[in-house]
Amino acid sequence: MADARKRQSRPHADGGYDRDTTPAIRQLAEEDDATAFENCFAHSMWTPASSASIFTGTYLSDHGVGKEGTGMRKLPPDLTTLPALLADEGYRTACLSPNGYLSSANGLDRGFEDFYWLSKNLGDGGVADLLKYGLNLGSHEGRPLNEKTRALAKYALNVRSHGPGFTLDRNRHNLSYVTTEMAKQWTSKAANGDDPFFLYAHVGNPHHPYCPPRRARDRFRDSLPVPMDEAIALSLDLYGSADRIQRLNAHGSQLTPEQWETIETLYDTEISYADDCVREIVNHVRALNGDTIVVVTADHGECFGEYGLVGHNLALHDALTHVPLVVAGADLDCDGDELVQHVDVTRTIASILGCDHDQFRGYDLRTETRDYCLSQRGRADFDEFFAVNPEFNTELLHEQPFSAIRTREFKYLESEGKSQLFELPDEETDVSDEQPEAVEELSAVADDWVDWTAAETDEAEFTDEMKEQLADLGYL
Template identity: 35%
Template sequence: MKPNRPNIVWLTIDSIRADHTSVHGYSRATTQNLSRIANSDDGSAFDNCISEGIWSLPVGTSILTGTYPVYHNTVAEGDMIPEDITTLPELLSEAGYQTYGVSGNPWFSDATDMNRGFGTFEYISKDNLLSAGVGPFLKFVLNLRRHSAGYTLDTGAHCTDFLANAMVKQWIREQDGDEPFFIYAHTEGAHTPYYPPTGHHNRFTDELDMSAKKARTFAKDVGANLHEHMATGLDFSDDESQALIAAYDGLIHYLDSQIGEIFDLLTNSDVGDTILIITSDHGDLLGEMGVLSHKLSTHDGLVRVPLVTHGLDCEKTDSLVQHIDITKELARRAGCDDEQFQGTTPGNREKAIIHRSSDYFEKTKHILSKYGSALETDQFHPSDTHGIRTKTHKLISSNDRTELYELPDEAKDISEHKPDVKARLSNELDSRLREFSRDQNVNSDAELDDDMKDRLSDLGYL
């Protein structure tokens, strides 16, 4: 019999913003399975999950280490998890857990040391699709229209989420030992370029003037050339803007169907008590502030993400929460708490901390400059930027300036109208940063192979 410790399955679905999920109030039925899980016995949905950053590398590191970016400092291309920080899978492995990791995102791979602590780790790329097994691979190939871009040689259009989720399900089926297990999957999710399977995309194209096929092709082009489109001012018609959103929503709908299959397998399997975590590392902007994807800004479209759990037993789901809170709670449940964790008990958070590095800003600005950018980058902070967010306000601060917004409005700085709120949040942000920062000891020797670089280019990073 297994020890009285829960199994843990954590699914990070890339690039999903909370306000495009029906479980968090979106008008379109994009996430019926997430709603089903949240409304089931032992299910819950946290409406105010705020990410620690705006892109996969720093947020993924925060998830696995339970620390803020100002502590782990894994925030720029080439950074790896510092060797002196213990990861959650390392702790769980030492505590007797079977640990399994799978990823379709190059930032979450052995190149960045994200595989550390996993007994088994698989990175899926276009060069190793058979790593998922012959059965899942053949099913994927024979159902490319249902699960990916159809029969096209354009590898940038294909999504590996089906294969990653098939590997997760296979691992669950194989668990029959006495040890509890930890599964962590970081899939491509709703990342650019937006090219959902046709059946899921067509659910959201009825109100478009253009055909569903043309809308899908347009959305893929925008995602594949997002810097050029941003640089030229996102000169889209209303119908084109809606076509982009329809493709994004179609991807989320497809991913939700995959999540539902994993949940059903867990609930119908004799694997014992299992905690299921479903979230995203960050969202995406769909034209707000002239931005596409997850660049430049700390807008809520980037940092407010879905968080649905099953088996976590938390009642205060309307409070703020961050990934590192869940990491700390999972470690506690597994009996391997560690002093380095900087989160708090889920349900007890009143303020969230956000980070965006100057390196990430400069890299994006450099790419935009190749197209003679018309985007007003002065609206964004060029230096390292930190934010503190409550339910009602967000303060964004850097060496350049400090701004205060009253949510949901993130266009008008209200610093002059509420100087007391600005002063209070500024002081608290400074205090939190002093508390959570440390002397940096980051390893910046990550080596991405050619296949990873090609995939990052497809995803709009390079």
Template identity: 30%
Template structure:
């Protein structure tokens, strides 16, 4: 395990139920092959249910309340000496390829990377094509004026031309990401091991998979008509219905199959040039997705297992000896941080808020690195109730019920969820995996025990204060970034 290459792959918005429900990647052959050479962590739980705080946890080893990056403070502070900087200081060449706008230099994630490639279009400075088309549709003159003022007119036009004539239909950037990774690897001289981080956004809304990955007999006409606006659904502006959600589920699973194929291309590329065996690979979902589950779409406003349980695979470099095939006990995605640092031989922080539970303990059978429980937090609702009311002024839906912070503790049997508005939930997830029956009043001893454990481990639970106005705008993304986030459903 001396200085292997290290590859971290994040499958954005990928939930356990559609990947590892039976304990294997039955419908995802590339991941199944990778898992056969490493360890599957079937009990993996993300520390946060959406992209920004979930990635900050993997880059810092901390919970959201500790790294402080969430919907209210939208910036990952590089002063935390994040993952890439530590790995680079250990003698690695580092690169990142990210298709999620949240995981970019604009939000603090570039620190420690020698090269950082963003976006699913060739011109990162330009607008996302979907956002550009929507801007032109609603206000063509204003869109042109803004593009000229921002200096993005030419790059946006280039992205639109690429999207219209060159981009593979249904591809959200995976193919372009693989091309960028291939070029970067070709330019890598091999004198230094590499650390490569790649975020693939395919399973994220909107679901638009290539036709060849849809199930046989799939009605594409229904797919074109079904609404994919999660906030219009939440506010009662669209009625998707049972058939509509069945369609969305089929589209979501097709996105996963397409992403698996592109990951297979990436792994085959490493095999072809002889670097696969000497590369440690970690593949993880940053969070899951609600596809009509619990009356919700997207991945906000709840801490249900549809958002928290994610796939996690660790494939060590060849020569490390036999590996444990599967671990069912709880682990947290923030444990990815010490795992990668150990693989790279990098210095690890000793701060008590940082995870020191390397998953390699379990992978290599040295010790049992699992946890008795996992903790997740959701500190700031996004979009805010005010934003939803502004976007849907005629809706009579009470969105103030989402104006709260959440945290939970999950054991193999029980899940306790606490909200800052005083509401509590308790689920027997072993007997009720869909979390349909709230037992908070029926099992008070279990509820109180888990509440005490959560309090002892994480302290008081209060709504985080609004960020102070310090005269800077580093937490406010520029207009072009806001438009790209809006195209992904982040309003």
């Protein structure tokens, strides 16, 4: 699963995209038993809420992870997860996560027999630790090498190609190579047993700040208006902390055309490296067991100026919620142009594997279709942005928790005391007065699907290392 958005800008004459960013995923989508869904919409615009929806088959207003806007709440104890149900059916289950918002801290490890939270931080024996103190390939701090340490050691040995070269700057490193190597190790071990297995691998590239590994940097270098070192320095300057991202957004993200081209090219380069990782994992797993269902998707996208924003915060614009989805090995018999969401994938996979559950709110893609998609965002703190810029523009934004009900034609946004209707692809002109019937219809859907009054869950318990990692990712 990659942190990539389905890009809508830079259209090609044939209706596609003029940079070949995902050849491996495209090849997977073209297989006879695969379906590429062109209209998949994530349930939120960031990792904790979207991941909780994927695992539980429920919406943000059901599971509450991210409702308060900070991701600092746990998954409710009464919700089960797809990996838990599969474990009950005899599956070995594992998750690889390079993001503290997808961890034991908020309960998203529920149901995984093996859960690996990966870190670049010194306190966790991560990448910087290995680079600073050197490698002992026989042991690590006196312990035998496990999958994590072996993968970290291999990354350190290959840091000049799969990383930024030798540097202790954590923001320049990525954990996608480590995730890939661990996925290969874990599936090899699982395949040696008699039990079926379920692996959830979260490939963190691309995620701001954008610093693509060296082996990928030449792919779109000709499109960069500045040298690569200057481009990466700009990315680190713009996205290096939550305060910097907040300041940029508070002022409407007023970048020059050259700066926009620079960061979008870096982003595309990161996507192409994530595609490499997908190829490695899928090919390895299929060599072990050809009878495997493969799902490739993303938990959210990125803004590059939509609503004057960068990153993934505040809004539910299609730039953030329209994501890729390919399902291979399941023979869904779908056209691929259906409206679809992650809860549908959860429901369908559970049904195929014999562990469907009443909790799941999705549709079985083999037999059902949906007319509406639901994406949600928790509370926002506008005061933080007004403190930076008293003229911060909130006309198209919602401070209270809000829902986006999307059809093929319209997107309806609703929060307490505020609503808007957009006629797609325009997401800036409110047409509520011109389309009262659409407002009535979609408001009724929101009333039927959404209940924000769910009880608050326990506070998440993040370690200092997790908080450092979230700060590196621009969250704290």
